[in-house]
Amino acid sequence: MNAKKQDYVNAIVNALEEAKNGKKKYIELSSREVARMTNMQPVMSTCCSVMKQMMVEGDKIVRDSRSKNGYDSHLTVKYQVNDREGKKAMFDIRRGKPKGTAGRRKEKAAAEKKDLALIASEWLNELGLNAQVNEEELLVHGENGVWKIVVDKPGRGKRFSLKNKLFELLTQMDGTVEKYSIVVMRDAAYLRDWKRLSPTAKQKLNLSLLLCSANGVVKEYE
DSSP states (O other), X not given: OBOOHHHHHHHHHHHHHHHHHTTOSEEEEEHHHHHHHTTSBOOHHHHHHHHHHXXXXXXXXXXXXXXXXXXXXXXXXXXXXXXXXXXXXXXXXXXXXXXXXXXXXXXXXXXXXXXXXXXXXXXXXXTTOOEEEOSXXXXXXXXXEEEXXXXXXXXXXXXXXXXXXXXXXXXXXXXTEEEEEEXXXXXXXXHHHHHHSXXXXXXXXXXXXXXXXXXXXXXXXX
């Protein structure tokens, strides 16, 4: 049986507890050792990720992996044994990547996306409409059919342009939806591009743009 994430977590926790009972201040663990502690078939990618995810401020990578993908039996981490609780994690909890600018950008984007869905949902409630909400979209079931509102993915560059967002929406269209909208944070470039679209195309596709301001005001452009 292949070792799971929790198996590696348990192995490291047990090793730290044993070191603490032995009055040690630090303990060095290699991915090879951690894998053996589970007594299961090792999955080095999971093992190495867990080892990094469990690092807190003050811990140190003594020897990094030699492979290009960063997962092998050479990874060695020096863990502090005492006073680990309350210290900040050194790596992203999902992928074992260092927390930094990129990590903060992802967290900010996720927060903006969540806020967009919430703002749009509250706006719909004010209109007397109830929406089925998730991270990617809102669905409003009405007498005339389904209104699908796609939540914007914040970011910069060509792939985050309105043109690209519209293309993605076109690939998702089917006969079960009566009306489509894209909800985005207010942006002059989005509105400028939207106004360049053919009114006939927008009417035939029954497509609209929802612009949200920072204070939660929503305006629909058709």
